[in-house]
Amino acid sequence: MKILIIEDEERIANTIKKGLQAEHFTVDTVYDGQTGYDMASGEDYDVIVLDRMLPKVDGIEICKRLRKEGSIVPVLMLTAKSQTEDKVEGLNCGADDYLTKPFSFDELVARIRALARRPHHTTEPVLQVRDLTLNVSTSQVVRNHEIIALSHREFALLEYLLRNKNRVLSKDHIIEHVWEYEADILPNTVEVTMRNLRNKIEKPFPQDQEIIKTIRGFGYIITEHV
């Protein structure tokens, strides 16, 4: 899952980013409202963590603009204030949830997961194809009763493919959803990560069918049927 953090306190933004990456999220961070709005409006995110008070364009205004242009991306608003009127203003502008600073990291993660599970996302805690399961909450991947250890990027790649089961995903699509915005990624990087992933989820199981299919010239797909 890909998260955008818009937060001008760089220390807080980077702490959240590190923590979320450890939970296998892909995370972009921006430190001012204008860049934040441009990113939120131009890229595809699963959840946006939006600070209320920001330089250039504030959080309320960003949220209003996104909703006005029809964006349904779940927004979690952060604020240093705890007054009721501030919460109401935040929710009125189209934010889906609200968290008052200081907050516990566990609570932030729980709320992000809850937002990503809302109906417009086909988010199940456990994604499955044949004898392979990926548990989004525990970050555990199991095939044929064996636990498989994946790197952060391999996990994100497998999760993205499973969420889009039965769809052919191009390398460009994969780069956009599995890597951070500022990362300088070549199509070859996707191939290498894909090969490493397959070495872990397919190679040790020679009696089983392949999980990921390559569609030459188009991309990759995961389907129930071989």
Ligand code: CA
């Ligand atoms: Ca702020």
